[in-house]
Amino acid sequence: MIEIFRRASALFLLCLGGYLMLWPGGKLLIVSPYEGTVIKGPKITVTDPDWFELAKSMTNPEDTPQLEERSYGSKHKQYIFKPDEPPFNEISHYPEQAVFVSIGNGQKWLRIYASHAGDIYSLPEQFKHPYFYHGPGLIMIGLAIYFFIPQRQYETDEIHYPRGATVIGPDIMGLILTPMFFLLPFPIVWEMDAGGSVLSISKGWIWLTGAMWLMAAIWSVLLLTALKYSDLCYRITDQGLHVIKMGKDELIKWDEIEYFRNYRTRLSGKLSSLLLIFGTTMQAVATGLMLRHQEEWGIRIHPRNGKEIKIMGNALDRFDDIVQGLKDHGVKRKNNK
Incomplete structure (x- = not known):
């Protein structure tokens, strides 16, 4: 369970941290004093x-x-305000077309309309990516969880795989590339369609998202x-062969x-096929070709009344x-036949 928690929590925090860094922000209010005589809206x-x-301060900003x-x-x-800031939170809904607010029985007027942060050119810095600085913190926590949770220590009589090649290497690649492809649709969609959903069927974004999430x-x-x-390892005793995995x-x-018999097959054949068929980058295709030309070898043990064991x-x-x-x-x- 510790190893599952290590990877699941690190992956979740990396994805969440990256999302917060990319999110441009929700709807904002563009407010200006209105001095016209004709109100259309x-x-x-x-x-x-x-x-x-507020209206008085806008006269002499x-x-x-502030x-x-x-x-x-x-x-x-x-001026830019958030919808939940007072006194704007007094109004429950702001449409994207202009709304005219009468103050003091028409003594002053404010013109207000809502717009997504991504659609506002030259947005003041304080409103850009409001949760950006939370993202690196979550990413660091995720990496700390992965690297600082103690790993299983093997006994001298336990036969195990080296952590570098079979554990840490694949983990690092997975923790880099999985969040990258998971997050990739968001900045693309938000750049083209501010406030749009990456799962939108009517606008076709779901196909882009589906391709990227398949790669993830x-x-x-x-x-x-x-x-x-x-934590997979083996131990040889007088009673038999011990197969130790996931704490059992x-x-x-x-x-x-x-x-028992020998076997020899292509290393990660299914993964290489998926990368070659669905790979959307040259890196993915190159990795698929590399895996396809490497071999996996070992032995298959056949118990009389049990499931075949591959080592x-x-x-x-x-070994x-x-x-x-x-x-x-x-x-x-x-x-082998």
């Missing part, structure tokens, strides 16, 4: 004194430094592979093994000890 009457103070920080536009003074799912296989070998110790007695010999320390242990205890090697 919806009208709203307000009575809260805060509205009057140089006296209100207001100057919200200024937007050059020809006409406009393919690369996540590396995390599953690393999980498999993170399974004993296969010598007299229960009918035979991969690639990079397994003391020959397992083969010798089978021979020493009278288990026959069966030739």
